[in-house]
Amino acid sequence: MTTQPVMTNGNDDVFAAVLELLRDSGLAPASVRNLAEAVVVDGAVSGRPGSVVVAAVDDDGNDGRILRYAAREAARRSVPLRVVHVWSPRATAREGMRLCRHDRMSDADRLLSDVLYDDLPAAEADAAEREIRSDVDAVRSLIGLSAGVSLLVIAARRGDSATGVAIGSTVRGLAGRTGCPLAVLPPAGPDEWPPTPSTW
Numbered sequence: 001m002t003t004q005p006v007m008t009n010g011n012d013d014v015f016a017a018v019l020e021l022l023r024d025s026g027l028a029p030a031s032v033r034n035l036a037e038a039v040v041v042d043g044a045v046s047g048r049p050g051s052v053v054v055a056a057v058d059d060d061g062n063d064g065r066i067l068r069y070a071a072r073e074a075a076r077r078s079v080p081l082r083v084v085h086v087w088s089p090r091a092t093a094r095e096g097m098r099l100c101r102h103d104r105m106s107d108a109d110r111l112l113s114d115v116l117y118d119d120l121p122a123a124e125a126d127a128a129e130r131e132i133r134s135d136v137d138a139v140r141s142l143i144g145l146s147a148g149v150s151l152l153v154i155a156a157r158r159g160d161s162a163t164g165v166a167i168g169s170t171v172r173g174l175a176g177r178t179g180c181p182l183a184v185l186p187p188a189g190p191d192e193w194p195p196t197p198s199t200w
Contacts, residue, residue: 014039018167021171025176037069037185050149080129083130084130084145142170143179152174153185154174157187167184
């Protein structure tokens, strides 16, 4: 008797962590699919399909992966791409993967421009919608936003996280609670990280 090899796609840790989270949280069983590039969790609320695909980005090294996946999904669905960053008014001047500070709203605007033009062709970057949401609670903000979109795309955790966990706090807060499907991408590796943060 021969055994078929188990095929993996790089998402297995993320998939297992999301399934465990949903079970442990006692949330209504959501449909979770382990696809080639992402783990997709169905939205908690069913309704009309939204009119935009949202790429939720942060200064964490995952922006290229998120934008490229979201752009393909937007094109496949024939809807616009919107790139969103949740900026906290309590942000500190911490260093990110791209920028040396994040305490000003203008830093969020610069982050969106940087990720769009670094990670997408110029024509796609020009056409993309941009949104900066000011909220101290990124999860709450993204749940509110999710009610009117086709798909929300995020990374499982920071690209440079050394904690060894498969999913971070944002995914933990969103999975099973969004109003649209949630695509969770595995974190980017060092070869996908942006160059050294800019000092201005």
